Amino acid sequence: MTTHGKKGLRRRFAAAYPSWFYLPAAVIFGVLFLFPTFASLFFSLTRWTLFQYSFIGLANFRQFFSEPFLVWGLVNTLIYAVVTSGSKVVLGMLLGILLTSNVMARGLLRAVVFFPVLVSTIGVGITFTMLMHPTNGLINDVIAAFGLKGPAWLTDPRFALLSVAFVDVWKGVGLATVIYIAGIVSIPAEYYEAAKMDGANALQRFWNVTLPLARPATVTVIILSLIGGLRSFDLIWAMTKGGPGFTTDVVASVIYKQYQAGFYGLSTTGNVVLFVLVAAIVVPLSFVLNRKEVEA
Template sequence: MVSLEARPRTRAAGPAPAAGRKRSPYSSWFYLPAAIIYAVLFLVPTVTSFYFSLTRWSIFDSQFIGFDNYVTFFREPALVSGLWHTVVYAVLTSGLKVVLGLGLAVLLTSQIIGRGYLRSVVFFPVLVSTIGVGLTFTILMDPEEGLINESLSLLGIQGPGWLTDPGYALVSVALVDVWKGVGLATLIYIAGIVSIPQEYFEAARVDGATAWQNFRSIVLPLARPATFTVILLSLIGGLRSFDLIWAMTRGGPGFTSDVIASVIYKQYQAGFYGLSTAGNVVLFLLVTAIIFPLSRYLNSKEVDL
């Protein structure tokens, strides 16, 4: 009787790999259309912007001046304050969208009456034009005849100049931005909460867990990918914000609500094209410096779940 160790090993049936066969480049050609579009729409404009930020240019000619535009940019108080306002605006709006979006998502995934209708109401501002929202709230926040201050006066409260007081202007626009964008954050959180397996909640119910314990131990950690998505999208939108601020305050009063995008636009209007291009490059580097490492950090945390 032949032992198992003595039996010759048989190879699985199948075609033997051809020695020295080269991999066909045919499939790689499918990347070419996307690469061309990416190069035309992103790489070429980016490299061109970097070059023109080092020049004093107009439509017809340009003069290379090195880093003078960047030196001027960081010496101008209005430009530096706009850079600081951009960071404050982005952090404030993204933080409020995370908190309010999560709270609304928890409410709208519970057993409440009219849940479908309330979801539509919360998401509706996302569909409205940003310029339309800005003009509407400019009227509502009028310090003399605005509906908000008139409603506060009925309660005996003297409403501030929401868009005319330097201490309130940037915060007021940020709150309107949160009102318009919290619906998208809520939708992302709803998708994250609904995807949590029900077995976790059933096990918690058997153990007698309270609603707060369910939120803290189940919803909050398992909805972390949704939180990361909301943070990144809100930060990117906040850092690039322009249209709402321009529609409501045009950066005023003075320069108190100017962000870097509105400052860049004003420089273009004044004919300082090289300086405004340098501002665009600074904005690009700012967004990249914040979003890229934050994205890598959040993705590493998401893998550890």
């Protein structure tokens, strides 16, 4: 090989050298994400056990969408995700504004708001299950002190799903608040000073300065909350196990119940449906929100 050819080979190797640093991440991504994803897609088309499988095509999907309780779990998942994510956005924004103002004991209040995020989800679920007990729970005892009768929070189908959603919001709003605090404190003070000089009151400053400039924080909270709501399982299982009946079943709890019953192919189908559901909602929403942010 000529000297010129050796130099060219060295240059090509030097140019490709940084790309090799992607290899470990690519291997981990392939093993932990791509392989399980394609394996799930394949096994959702089969009836399988730990030792054998038989290909049955789309039969699992037809059964999934023909079973009323499975479709109910899908509807509950959407309701739960919308309620929890919407509540976290609104409450997180309000708490973020409060905790970036000159309120007394601001540092302590920030710690108090964020503390539930650090607590075990199962522990929170068990605690609120006792607090929401229809006869011996502290919440209904407080309501009874005002001469009112509290509902059966977790055993009445009208309240059960929203009761669990309330606990989810209580536990997760601290993270949304921290994201909003970071977004709000990054807004230059000059904007607020200019708005004050123009005669804008507090509500106008919020609407015209804080809300649009905290948009990246809002997008982050919406996406994270939606993903968490759509994939929620542990809190629901700790508090209601999908009951009463199927009124608080979500896709994740339905999947778990199918695994318990030995319907592995049907439960794998549920995983695929959940994956498609999350992707179909989050990916376009993220694209739209981020595009509007760039246009703004």
